[in-house]
Amino acid sequence: MTVKRVGIVGSGIMGSGIAEVASKTGHEVVLRSRKQETADRTVAGLEKSLNKQVEKGRLSEEDRDGALQRVTATSDLGELAACDLVIESVVEDLPTKKELFNELDRICGDSTILATNTSTLPIIEMAMETGRPNKVCGIHFFNPAPMMALVEVVRAITSSDETIAEATAFAQACGKNPVQVRDQAGFIVNALLFPYLNNAVRLFDAGVASREDIDAAMKGGCNFPMGPLELLDLVGLDTSLSILEALYEEFKDPNYAPAPRLRRMVSAELLGRKTGQGFYDYKKK
Numbered sequence: 001m002t003v004k005r006v007g008i009v010g011s012g013i014m015g016s017g018i019a020e021v022a023s024k025t026g027h028e029v030v031l032r033s034r035k036q037e038t039a040d041r042t043v044a045g046l047e048k049s050l051n052k053q054v055e056k057g058r059l060s061e062e063d064r065d066g067a068l069q070r071v072t073a074t075s076d077l078g079e080l081a082a083c084d085l086v087i088e089s090v091v092e093d094l095p096t097k098k099e100l101f102n103e104l105d106r107i108c109g110d111s112t113i114l115a116t117n118t119s120t121l122p123i124i125e126m127a128m129e130t131g132r133p134n135k136v137c138g139i140h141f142f143n144p145a146p147m148m149a150l151v152e153v154v155r156a157i158t159s160s161d162e163t164i165a166e167a168t169a170f171a172q173a174c175g176k177n178p179v180q181v182r183d184q185a186g187f188i189v190n191a192l193l194f195p196y197l198n199n200a201v202r203l204f205d206a207g208v209a210s211r212e213d214i215d216a217a218m219k220g221g222c223n224f225p226m227g228p229l230e231l232l233d234l235v236g237l238d239t240s241l242s243i244l245e246a247l248y249e250e251f252k253d254p255n256y257a258p259a260p261r262l263r264r265m266v267s268a269e270l271l272g273r274k275t276g277q278g279f280y281d282y283k284k285k
C-alpha cells in the first residue's frame with residue numbers, strides 16, 4: 001500500500017504544518033478540527049502560507065492550486081473513514097489521545113494506519129485502545145513542520161514491520177528524513193533536548209543572566225539557530241510542560257522535573273507565540 005489519502009486530526013501549530021507538508025507533496029488531505037470554523041480557518045492560513053511562497057518564487061501557482069485542491073476541511077471524524085493513514089496532532093494529553101484512538105478505530109477502515117504526532121506520550125497506550133495495535137505507530141514531525149527535515153518514526157511494542165515501513169515511506173514521500181526509534185518517552189530528540197531547555201528556565205529563574213543573554217549565549221557559543229527560551233516560546237510552554245511531565249513520569253530523573261517557573265507561566269497562560277506572550281512579548285512585533 002502507498003499512502004495517498006491522509007487524515008489529520010487537530011489543527012494547532014503541528015496539525016496545520018503537517019497538512020501543508022502532506023498536501024504540497026501530492027497527498028489528499030482531510031483536516032479535521034472539532035469546529036468547522038477552525039478547520040476552515042486553518043485552510044485559509046494554509047492558503048496564505050502558500051501564497052507567500054508563490055510571491056517569493058519558491059512555489060509555482062499551479063503547485064499552490066494543486067495543494068489547496070487536495071485539502072478538505074471538516075469537523076466530522078467520519079470523513080476520515082477512507083484514509084490510508086490518520087495522524088492525530090491534538091493536545092499533548094494521554095486521556096484525550098486514548099479516547100481519540102478508540103473513536104478512530106471504530107470509524108476507520110481495517111487497513112488504515114493510525115499514527116500519533118505525540119512528542120513523548122506512550123504510544124502503546126494509544127495502540128491498546130484499538131483493535132489494530134499492529135497498525136499503530138508514532139510519526140513525529142518537528143516544528144515548523146514545513147521547514148524541519150526530521151521525522152521520528154516510532155515503533156510501539158505492537159507495531160508491525162509493515163506499519164513501520166509504510167510510515168517511513170510516507171515520511172520520505174513528504175520529503176523528510178525519517179529515523180526509526182523505539183517507543184520510549186522523548187524518543188531521540190526530546191529526550192536529549194528537554195533537560196537542556198528545562199535547565200535554561202532554571203538558569204533564567206535564578207537570575208544568572210537575562211533572557212536575551214541566555215539565548216545569545218547558546219546561539220553564539222554553540223552555533224544553535226535559536227536560543228532555549230526562544231525555542232520554548234516556539235514549541236509552546238503548555239506543550240513543553242506536558243513533554244517534561246511525561247519524561248519525568250517515565251524516568252523519574254530530576255533533570256526532567258519541570259522548572260517551577262514553567263508551570264507558573266502555563267497557569268498564567270503565557271504560552272509563547274501562540275498566545276502572544278511567553279518569555280518574550282510577540283504582541284509588540
Ligand SMILES: NC(=O)c1ccc[n+]([C@@H]2O[C@H](COP(=O)([O-])OP(=O)(O)OC[C@H]3O[C@@H](n4cnc5c(N)ncnc54)[C@H](O)[C@@H]3O)[C@@H](O)[C@H]2O)c1
Pocket residue numbers: 010011012013014015034089090091092093096117118119120140141142143234235236239274
Ligand atoms: N509544538 C511543537 O513544537 C510540537 C512538535 C512536535 C510534536 N508536537 C505534538 O503535536 C501535538 C499537538 O501540538 P501543537 O503544538 O500543535 O499544539 P496546539 O496547542 O497548537 O494545538 C493543539 C490542538 O489540539 C486541539 N485540542 C485541544 N483539546 C482537545 C481535545 N480535548 N480533543 C481534541 N482536540 C483538542 C486544539 O483545538 C488544537 O487544535 C502534541 O501531541 C505535541 O506534543 C508538538
